[in-house]
Amino acid sequence: MKLRSALRGQFILELNELDLEEIQRTFDDDEDDDTEETGHDSSAALGATKKELSGAIRAATIDNFQGEETTGCFLWASPVRSHTKHGLILVGHGELLRAKSPLWQKVLDQLQSDGCYGKGLPLHCQQHPDYQRIAANPSSFALLAPDGGCLRPCGRRLPRCGHACPKLCHVDQPSHRAVYCTQPCPRLQEGCGHVCPGVCGDACGRCEVLVGSIALPCGHTYRNARCFEAKMPSKLKCKAPRMLPCCHRCRGICHGAALCPPCQGICDVFSCEHGSCNHPCSDPCAACTERCSWSCKHSGECSLPCGAPCNRRLCDLRCTKALTCGHQCPSVCGEDCPSREFCHICGDDDVKQRVADVILFQTYGEIDPSEDPVLVLPCCSMVYTMATLDGTLEMSTYYDSNGKPVGPLPRGYIDTPQCPNCKKPIRGLRRYGRVTKRAAIDAAEKNFITHSLRQIKSLQERANAVIETGDLTRDKTLRHDLRMFGAAVARPPCQKAFEACVALLTKARGGQGGGDVTIDLSMLPVPNSKFPYRGFFFHLSAQLSQLSTV
Known part of the structure; x- marks a missing residue:
């Protein structure tokens, strides 16, 4: 039973002997036609079955087994009579038998004198007759003949790829057609010529080489496309996010000229100090009709409703109010004062290290708010100078050099200005109400x-x-x-x-x-x-x- 256990997990390919001639003819006919290398195991197509080697070992007592004209047999210590053709192999503990049985002592002495007694089973390699090793225990088979031959490399060239056989010497699969090759694949991908990066014994599969950006039928650009995707762009599902008028992103996949599905986000287009819509974006809403609160002692007040683009003159001066810390507000006159963490003198060091002037690349701590006041964006609490945001929102289009509103406003739709940092809509800053409210x-x-x-x-x-x-x-x-x-x-x-x-x-x-x-x-x-x-x-x-x- 130990012998059978030792062979468990070892496999052989078994073919019906009646089909051997037909199989050989099949291989001979396909030799010239086999031009496409797929790396698949051809034994499956030939009806080969993979069985554990332990299943080929039959264990029985002498009463149930009389040799049956097999080539040879192993015999455990028991009454001996066999009809085997070539010989009989006894497997047992010789010294124990010698000590416990006078009969076996005589038998063993006779075997030893005839040179038929040894410490293990001699293993001979059919491919290399000069190779001989002794298997003293069941585990020796895996160490001395792992593939049924010997420990020397097979060295035969595989017919399907040209690589050397990766196995040790083996007696099965002499044609090597079903041997799995572990070398890098030498084949080129069909239709593109890229080198297959896989293992030779595996099927090449689809080509995964990156080919860059490709144009999709919908007009969008698909970035970092793989080769197999570039071959069939019509089968790709475009996921290019479309920006909705409310500045939320469409959650559906690309749908060409068809209308986007209704946005289920909460509407914040007209959010202001007086209130918000608080309904789904897909529902129509109205601008705030309360009186606009943008005013200062230098430039007066806005005379239009809160939801309409402002019509008062710009004020470029620094706010004269004091923060809760007691220092002067660094923001622009007419804006809400920020919290004390944005104080230019005693504020957080992290805030002072942020780039506030994207033109000169100066941090908040390096600028002078008295010369160029700052504004804090509500969307991400980033600090930017007035000059930076004036350029971002193209204020020269809506105001002249003296800060007076230019009218009428440009015709057509105005895109909602976005924060340079988080790309969210810029809202809630009174200075830019003429732009942001018209965009809303x-x-x-x-x-x-x-x-x-x-x-x-x-x-x-x-x-x-x-x-x-x-x-x-x-x-x-x-x-x-x-x-x-x-x-x-x-x-x-x-x-x-x-x-x-x-x-x-x-x-x-x-x-x-x-x-x-x-x-x-x-x-x-x-x-x-x-x-x-x-x-x-x-x-x-x-x-x-x-x-x-x-």
Whole structure:
């Protein structure tokens, strides 16, 4: 049993002897056609079976085994009679048998005198006849003949790749077609010519070589593409993040010109000191109509609503207020004073080491706030000089050299300015309200358009189903939803801000509206934009009014 245990885990390939001739013919026919090297084990295709070597050893008593004309057999100490062809091998503890049995003492003496007694099983290599070792115990087989031969290298060249056989001398697989090669793969990848980086015995698989950036059918650029991806760019799923008007990123994969799915983030486009929207970004919102709080003793106050782009003159002076630590505020006049950690004298050392001037690359501790005051961005608490942020937001487009507002504002949509550090929207700084608030209105306008188009599509599909049947009771909420849509599109976000500006300026001049006060509407920072969605509302309402509600 120890012999069988020692051979457990050792494997042999076993073929049906009736198929050997046909298998040999198959190999001979495929010798010239085998041009594509795949590295797969060909034995699977030939019906070879892999079995444990211990399964080839039969153990039985003499009563159950009479040799059966095998080539040889091992015999444990027991009554001896065998019909084997070539010989008999006795395995046992000779000294113990000699001491305990007079009969075995005579047998062993006779075997020893005939030169048939030894300390182990002699191992002979079929490939190297001069190699002979003695296996004294079961573990000796794995040490002296791990692959069934000897300890010398096989040295044969593998027919599928040309490398030398990596195994020690072995008696199985003389054709070497199923030997696994462990050398680096010498093959080139199909279609690109890149060298396969894998192991010779493995299939090459797809080419993983980096080929740089490639253009996708959607128009986006796919960076760090691998070779197999560059071969079939149409199968790649573009994950290029699309920035939504609310400055949140679209969570869906690239969808070309189709509308982005509704943003489920909390709207913060018009967040200000008076409040916030606090609803999903996909829902339309309106700008704050409270009075703007930007004012100072040097440049006066803004006369427009909080949500409208500011119209007062810039003030470039340093704030004269004191922080809680008692030192002068380092910020710009008209802004909220920062906390004491941003004090230029006794503030945190970590804050002073931050780069505040990206033009001269000076830290906060190196600049002089009296010459160039600083502003603290609410999004990430980074400190930047007034000159740095003025350049980032292109203030020269919205104000002249004397700080006076330039009007009217540029036509078209304005992108929301982003923080140089965290790339989040710049909001909450009064000095840049003329830029950031106009960008917020434009973002709300874009969201309004997207939301309206989505509603129009839904209402049209529902109306078509009702019109097809001629029964309005099929969709009982259709009329109500259509009226809600008509009320929503009557005053878009931009028009709400425009009307709030006109109303506030009219009241400030003592008028009541209706033309009793002259206001230059062309100088207002918000256009009076109206969309033709009301036409869809009237058209669909007319169609539904012709249907019976019974």
